[in-house]
Amino acid sequence: MNPQKVESTTVDNFKRPSQTKEIWRRFSKSKGAVIGFVLFSIIAIMLLAADFIVPYEAAIKQDFTQQLAAPSREHFFGTDGYGRDAFARLLHGGRTSLSIALLATFSSAVLGSALGAISGYFGGKVDSFIMRSLDIFMSVPDILFTMAVVYALGANFTNLLFALTLAYFTNYVRLVRSQVLNLAEQDYVEAARAGGSGSTRIILSHIIPNAVGVIIVNTTLNVAKIILYESTLSFLGLGMPPPQPEWGLMLSEAREFMRTAPWLMFFPSAAIVITAASINLMGDGLRDALDPHLKS
Amino acid sequence: MAHTEIQNILEIRDLKVIYKTDLEVVEAVNGLDLTIGKGKTLGLVGETGAGKTTTALSILKLLPSITGRILQGEIYFDGEDILKKSEHDMQSVRGNRISMVFQDPMTSLNPVLTVGDQIAEAVQLHNPDMSKEQINERVAATLNMVGIMPSRSGDYPHQFSGGMKQRVVIAMALSCEPELLIADEPTTALDVTIQAQVLTMIRELRDRLGTSMLMITHDLGIVAQTCDDVAVMYSGIIIEAGTAEDIFLGDKHHPYTVGLFNSIPNLDIKSDRLNPITGLMPDPTNLPKGCVFAPRCNHQMEICLEARPGVFEEGTHKIRCYLFSEAAGNSKAGVDLNAE
Ligand SMILES: Nc1ncnc2c1ncn2[C@@H]1O[C@H](COP(=O)(O)OP(=O)(O)OP(=O)(O)O)[C@@H](O)[C@H]1O
Ligand SMILES: [Mg+2]
Numbered sequence: 001m002n003p004q005k006v007e008s009t010t011v012d013n014f015k016r017p018s019q020t021k022e023i024w025r026r027f028s029k030s031k032g033a034v035i036g037f038v039l040f041s042i043i044a045i046m047l048l049a050a051d052f053i054v055p056y057e058a059a060i061k062q063d064f065t066q067q068l069a070a071p072s073r074e075h076f077f078g079t080d081g082y083g084r085d086a087f088a089r090l091l092h093g094g095r096t097s098l099s100i101a102l103l104a105t106f107s108s109a110v111l112g113s114a115l116g117a118i119s120g121y122f123g124g125k126v127d128s129f130i131m132r133s134l135d136i137f138m139s140v141p142d143i144l145f146t147m148a149v150v151y152a153l154g155a156n157f158t159n160l161l162f163a164l165t166l167a168y169f170t171n172y173v174r175l176v177r178s179q180v181l182n183l184a185e186q187d188y189v190e191a192a193r194a195g196g197s198g199s200t201r202i203i204l205s206h207i208i209p210n211a212v213g214v215i216i217v218n219t220t221l222n223v224a225k226i227i228l229y230e231s232t233l234s235f236l237g238l239g240m241p242p243p244q245p246e247w248g249l250m251l252s253e254a255r256e257f258m259r260t261a262p263w264l265m266f267f268p269s270a271a272i273v274i275t276a277a278s279i280n281l282m283g284d285g286l287r288d289a290l291d292p293h294l295k296s
Numbered sequence: 297m298a299h300t301e302i303q304n305i306l307e308i309r310d311l312k313v314i315y316k317t318d319l320e321v322v323e324a325v326n327g328l329d330l331t332i333g334k335g336k337t338l339g340l341v342g343e344t345g346a347g348k349t350t351t352a353l354s355i356l357k358l359l360p361s362i363t364g365r366i367l368q369g370e371i372y373f374d375g376e377d378i379l380k381k382s383e384h385d386m387q388s389v390r391g392n393r394i395s396m397v398f399q400d401p402m403t404s405l406n407p408v409l410t411v412g413d414q415i416a417e418a419v420q421l422h423n424p425d426m427s428k429e430q431i432n433e434r435v436a437a438t439l440n441m442v443g444i445m446p447s448r449s450g451d452y453p454h455q456f457s458g459g460m461k462q463r464v465v466i467a468m469a470l471s472c473e474p475e476l477l478i479a480d481e482p483t484t485a486l487d488v489t490i491q492a493q494v495l496t497m498i499r500e501l502r503d504r505l506g507t508s509m510l511m512i513t514h515d516l517g518i519v520a521q522t523c524d525d526v527a528v529m530y531s532g533i534i535i536e537a538g539t540a541e542d543i544f545l546g547d548k549h550h551p552y553t554v555g556l557f558n559s560i561p562n563l564d565i566k567s568d569r570l571n572p573i574t575g576l577m578p579d580p581t582n583l584p585k586g587c588v589f590a591p592r593c594n595h596q597m598e599i600c601l602e603a604r605p606g607v608f609e610e611g612t613h614k615i616r617c618y619l620f621s622e623a624a625g626n627s628k629a630g631v632d633l634n635a636e
Pocket of ligand 2: 348349350480
């Protein structure tokens with residue numbers, strides 16, 4: 001087209017710095033983030049290696065000579081009302097609880113954010129349709145809805161995941177929509193459109209990255225909430241089928257023995273708190289690492 | 297018609313654009329005609345609310361989808377009617393063949409993406425076959441071109457000054473070597489010394505790349521420095537157009553243009569005050585039936601209030617005013633301001 005090409009001023013060996021590396025560098029500089037990351041890694045490794053630490057057998061084998069034993073060298077965290085080893089149950093139960101919680105958090109975040117982004121970005125009829133459907137959906141209380149789903153489909157891992165996703169995606173829709181409503185008005189979105197970007201690209205590479213801080217904070221808070229929600233379901237008999245261990249189930253079973261064997265309640269609670277805290281610390285660190293204004 | 301052999305990169309005929317809300321209809325552009333020759337720069341001048349940005353957005357088909365509507369007209373870009381193109385086709389025109397630089401560099405860059413990534417995205421979008429190395433090279437070259445060290449490509453927009461941001465924005469706009477660059481008041485948000493630098497750079501790059509340009513501004517100084525042709529816009533209508541010479545040196549002018557020149561400070565003539573045009577632009581939701589400038593015009597005649605004036609032509613110079621067109625007969629609306 002034109003002889004004076006832009007290429008005529010090429011610079012050799014020029015590399016654009018990778019943004020991912022930069023984010024990781026900032027993440028690893030934050031103390032809280034590192035503590036959270038280490039804690040979470042320890043928990044994750046222990047849960048993944050549960051079979052090598054204590055056999056699954058110990059988590060479900062009932063021993064009526066050993067009911068409600070206090071923590072000892074044989075049973076680190078004592079035994080429950082059926083004489084099952086609480087430590088084994090905590091490790092093996094953690095696998096189920098945490099994987100459901102993480103997966104449900106992830107899928108509800110993705111589903112909710114996608115709907116919220118579409119709703120906020122396109123506005124008009126699409127927005128009305130999504131938001132009105134959501135209103136109807138939310139007029140049924142979460143717990144009732146989840147119960148209905150689990151009851152109708154049966155209590156297993158997949159159905160529980162499905163039910164929890166449906167119970168939790170709604171707050172992401174509202175949250176992300178309100179963010180996107182504001183972000184879509186920004187000049188750089190208009191500029192991206194003027195540069196030839198289509199809607200999908202604009203949402204994914206311009207809008208979501210600006211909303212990601214809020215999404216992350218909400219997501220990390222939700223992991224703990226979902227673990228506790230599982231316990232509500234277990235309490236109602238709609239959690240994972242017994243004798244499979246699960247943190248929520250352990251908590252609800254421990255209620256009965258709160259006076260006589262408080263450790264039964266203490267250890268699962270501590271596990272939930274530590275896990276949740278480590279995830280929150282990581283989330284905060286990640287949010288800060290993603291915020292370029294805090295770049296040092 | 298003129299577009300059998302294409303000399304004009306852009307030709308707008310009788311464009312009408314409205315913004316329609318539940319409450320009112322804003323008539324932003326009202327039968328606008330505009331021509332930009334290949335390789336030429338047209339200055340579009342007018343006060344705030346004249347419809348300059350609306351015109352620019354119409355060229356890219358980027359009017360707000362819910363309220364903005366093009367009622368009539370044609371926009372020929374390189375001989376093809378833009379208004380007949382699909383959204384998909386427009387996406388490969390935008391940023392590739394027609395680019396736009398917005399007014400405020402502070403907000404037209406994405407705060408969470410590095411400057412390098414943003415330029416790379418613009419390049420990659422229209423050159424999907426380019427390898428990563430080629431894209432990197434282009435990013436570096438583009439940054440070099442606007443006088444920013446490529447080593448800064450990993451920085452975020454907030455680490456740049458306003459002038460540098462506008463350079464980055466211009467770099468992005470030029471990264472695909474567009475045939476037409478629309479610059480919507482590209483220096484208004486910058487302070488004066490930076491304005492001059494950025495303007496000089498725009499001029500140099502335009503000349504080097506041979507880009508045609510639509511320079512939107514309300515600053516006649518900028519027009520004098522950068523433009524080959526000038527169109528003066530008022531209430532969505534071009535009331536006077538011609539070469540820069542016609543406008544700056546010609547002896548016949550639309551009363552609005554005269555007012556525009558009188559309202560800028562003149563260093564040669566000692567005067568205590570500026571002479572702004574009195575009154576306001578007509579309410580775009582309720583435009584007068586006659587000449588849109590008549591309510592503010594010193595030379596107002598009866599006919600001015602009755603029907604829109606036609607075009608008076610003298611060579612390249614065109615004026616829409618009854619002062620020059622004796623017979624009201626040729627005042628029918630729709631007379632082509634750019635008819636050859
Ligand atoms: N989205 C919109 N909805 C309704 N009216 C609008 C919208 N955008 C612009 N307008 C109106 O259309 C008219 C033309 O606006 P436009 O932005 O094109 O003016 P402009 O010449 O670019 O002004 P400025 O110099 O201030 O940028 C104005 O009356 C404005 O109020
Ligand atoms: Mg404008």
